[in-house]
Amino acid sequence: MNIYDIAKEAGVSPSTVSRVLNNRDNVKKGTREKVLQVIEGKAYKPNLLARSLSVGVSRNIAFLAPDIENPFFSKILHGISDCAIEKDYNVFMFGTDENTEREHKILENLKPEMMMGLIITPVSERDENTVEWLKRFEQQGIPIVLVDRDIRGCKFDGVFSNDEESACEAVECLIEEGHKKIGVITGPETSKPGHDRCAGYKRALKKHNIEINENYIVRGGFKEEGAYRAMKALMEQKEPPTAVFSCNNMTTLGCLRYMQEKGMKLTRDISMVCFDEIKELEYTDIHLTSVARPIYEMGYEAMHILEKRYEDKEKRGSDRYIIRRHIVNPYLVKRGSEKYLQF
Amino acid sequence: MNIYDIAKEAGVSPSTVSRVLNNRDNVKKGTREKVLQVIEGKAYKPNLLARSLSVGVSRNIAFLAPDIENPFFSKILHGISDCAIEKDYNVFMFGTDENTEREHKILENLKPEMMMGLIITPVSERDENTVEWLKRFEQQGIPIVLVDRDIRGCKFDGVFSNDEESACEAVECLIEEGHKKIGVITGPETSKPGHDRCAGYKRALKKHNIEINENYIVRGGFKEEGAYRAMKALMEQKEPPTAVFSCNNMTTLGCLRYMQEKGMKLTRDISMVCFDEIKELEYTDIHLTSVARPIYEMGYEAMHILEKRYEDKEKRGSDRYIIRRHIVNPYLVKRGSEKYLQF
């Protein structure tokens, strides 16, 4: 069943049906009603594929995240999805596995005609290839919204958080407890949050005149396994740190694994603060002081920005537009893991 | 750039380009090579929208899950996504929030022309409306694959696990420790796993001649909040159970929350076994004996079945086909929470 069938049944032309379907105002009330009645009666649904082909734009968006299984991205996706449903968009989901190669491959295989927009947490803040692709999409009229990870030297729309600031605050919380030897398990140096959180760590030390010890800065790569090794490297030094700042939820798990293996207890053998919360720990003996963020809302907002960009295009001339970059402020939730009984 | 541009450039007709693009064998070798060369040179990509409209089938699939943030479904999605990428499909993600209304609304808004298949974990095992929709999709040539939750009285393809059996095993593990008063936090009675896991619980009791106490069976609804209330109801009885079987990862969290609030300790104040693991607890003091499943693989397999169904359609007559229902066997991972020090 198509627009012609409806037209015939309603005794009008296909274009009139199309007009009704698209809520154009140049349709006589009576005509519109009759058409709507026929549509109703036959439970007709317009073919989106045909519509998209005709107007050159679809109602799908894609979300590319580095780790499908990371609860952080599940929450982002949830936010995106909820907003998308309200606005009648469908969401494609892709996982890049923290791997630029894979990210490129996905970007390359993405069909522009199938997407009206792209929400992405890029693996790296400076991967040329990825930037190329994103720019190409934007030129083709497919807006980009970054989430969580910004890209160096670009002015894409996005939703980010004030990572350096809050990382600094988290580390200061350790310093206030008397810690001087503070280690950090960093994310990939190539990701903006990875970089910023480490910068926040350094800033906190500097601010309190604590010398920066390069041996206390170990790469965890936002992954559990990497963090486990990093933690090991950290703790097996001659003079191990008395406290650790873990840069995301995955690295935190790696730290905990190491601590469990070695029978280390929080506050007794080591102190810890983390970026991003791990909900499941709430009901255990592991009470981590963590930097919390409105994650779901960040996802929701990302989709919202996409929608706005789309509205822009319809209303004004397509050339001038506002760049929308939203920054949320994380907040520190203290739970005691910053304390150190040996002091 | 379209097929006509390529045709002109290569000095052939559009249909020939189409043939090359679709790997038809009735193209002379030289012609094919020339066309491919032009395609390469211009970095031409066929428009999937147009192709889908023309052949009447797309390369997108949709996954509908009850809870986007539940790690169980993130893993399923991961599996689906990985398999889909290999086969060059794109995956739409939808969350139904354990809510049949919302499930219907999503199903209703799904554009058949945009989907070549549907993978769904239905909210209920007997919601008429959902079944209607699924059957309608199937009739329209859009195959359905169920994941985790079967639907009563239907013969849809699917990937499930042997829940009753393994739930029984889990509860028996409690019985072997000497427990007689065993409570259960069930899922929604309307979901197959919810039902089966409870059935497994009952079977275990019967098998060991333990009388079933209806007061020990409380609805948790696969949700943390529900489970918290259920746990409360369970423990505030005159004669509370000495052990609890929690029916999924979310209900387990609810239980833990209650226990924490009341200062209850595993094995000291209560024993517990659970369905589905919670990875994050691994590094804490909460060592839960749990029913584990190859979750990622279940998702991967679901997508694989979809692909197979698609192959069926191409090869044989479209009328006869095999129903593919895969059942994985969960296994119990003992971690000590089944023990009870008061015995």
Added chain:
DNA sequence: ATGAAAGCGCTAACAA
């Protein structure tokens, strides 16, 4: 082996 032409279902510019 190749090309011409119709069609997938919809939109939009133009005419009336």
Added chain:
DNA sequence: TTGTTAGCGCTTTCAT
């Protein structure tokens, strides 16, 4: 306000 018509880019008979 409404209808006619020509696409959107691809596939697919049907000829040749």
